[in-house]
Amino acid sequence: MKAALTLYDLAGAEPDRRFSPYCWRTRLAIAHKGLTVETIPWRFTEKEALAFSGQGKVPVLVDGARTIADSWAIAEYLEDTYPDRPSLFGDGQGRALARFINHWTDSVLHPAIARLILADIHAHLHEKDQDYFRMTRERFFGATLETVCQDREERVLSFRQGLAPLRATLAAQPFLSGDRPAYADYIVFGAFQWARATSPFALLASDDPIAAWRGHMLDAFDQLARQTPGYDHNINGR
Numbered sequence: 621m622k623a624a625l626t627l628y629d630l631a632g633a634e635p636d637r638r639f640s641p642y643c644w645r646t647r648l649a650i651a652h653k654g655l656t657v658e659t660i661p662w663r664f665t666e667k668e669a670l671a672f673s674g675q676g677k678v679p680v681l682v683d684g685a686r687t688i689a690d691s692w693a694i695a696e697y698l699e700d701t702y703p704d705r706p707s708l709f710g711d712g713q714g715r716a717l718a719r720f721i722n723h724w725t726d727s728v729l730h731p732a733i734a735r736l737i738l739a740d741i742h743a744h745l746h747e748k749d750q751d752y753f754r755m756t757r758e759r760f761f762g763a764t765l766e767t768v769c770q771d772r773e774e775r776v777l778s779f780r781q782g783l784a785p786l787r788a789t790l791a792a793q794p795f796l797s798g799d800r801p802a803y804a805d806y807i808v809f810g811a812f813q814w815a816r817a818t819s820p821f822a823l824l825a826s827d828d829p830i831a832a833w834r835g836h837m838l839d840a841f842d843q844l845a846r847q848t849p850g851y852d853h854n855i856n857g858r
Contacts, residue, residue, distance in 0.1 A: 624656050626682040628670060631661035632744040632818070637849045639744070639817035641730065641810035642691040644845065646679040648806040649695050651841040653705040664749040691810075692722055695803055708803040721796070721804045729811045732779050733823065736772045739765040740819035772821060779823065783830060790829040794836070801840060809837040809845070816850040 627647065630640035638644070638659070650657045662669055667676040673689050681688045681697070688697045699708045699715070709715035738757055742765055745753055754765060761768050786796075786808065795801045796808060812834050815823055824831040838846040846852075 624658065625650060627657050627659045628662045628673075628678045628680040628682075629659040630678050631663060631746075633746045634744075634849060635661040637744060637817055639741070639814055639848075640678060641725075641814040643679045644810035644813045645691045645803070645806045646681065646694050647844065648801075648809070648837075648841065649698055649708055649803060651844055652708055652802070652806070653698050653702050655698075655702065655705070663746050664752050692719070710797070710802060714797075714802070714804075718802075718804045718807065721807050725807050725811055728782075729808065730814075732782065733811055733815055735761075735768055736776060736779065736821060736823065737769070737815050737819035739769045740821065744818045776821075776823065780825065780828070787829050790833045795833065801837065805833075805837060809834065813837075813845055813848075813850075816852070817848055818850075820851045 627643070627650070629638050629643045629647070631638055638647075638661070647657070647659070662678050670676050670678070670680055670689075673680045673687050675689050677689065679689070679691055679694060681694045683697075683701070686697075688694050695708055695718075696715075707714075709718055734757075738761070742750055742753055742757075757768075758764055789796060793799070796804045812823065812830075815821070816838075824834070838852075
């Protein structure tokens, strides 16, 4: 019998538009483990709904009496609590390498994508979240959302060039983790799913090996990621 989990998952104006890159890491990790989960839509200003977790951000996973926040902590919890199910990391070295991917994605890939899609994210938020999002993100970037995304048609070319190590890896093997996807793939894919769910702007050229990988990730686990509303233009016809 499969275990049933509850996951608090960031949603846009539409309850089924799930766009958090961190929540997508967790949703795919749960699917990888073959566990069932109920996802509860949550929005930025609903801090009281997460008070039980002792903090105010998603993902938050509830497994019986256990509450775990933070996508990396959740991945480690799933791996250690359900060792009889498919491994997210493969071995100790795999976990260590996934930790590097986790930090690279958070510190390099996410900021680069944010500078291309922030204004589009704002447009998809519930109206009660829009002022909060604008205030916090403009404070962080030191500019308006519109200014941050200005001239993105030109800047996306340097963004694509910066993905060269990722592209070379995926040109040589189907997934970052080798022949099959694992948590390192879910970390990086979460960033592209964040953009897909909120922005019509094409981050990748259609012939990019990263785009082909992205398509395979969208189809994984019975098209779990493809089922959320999003933009699928100009990416290998998907």
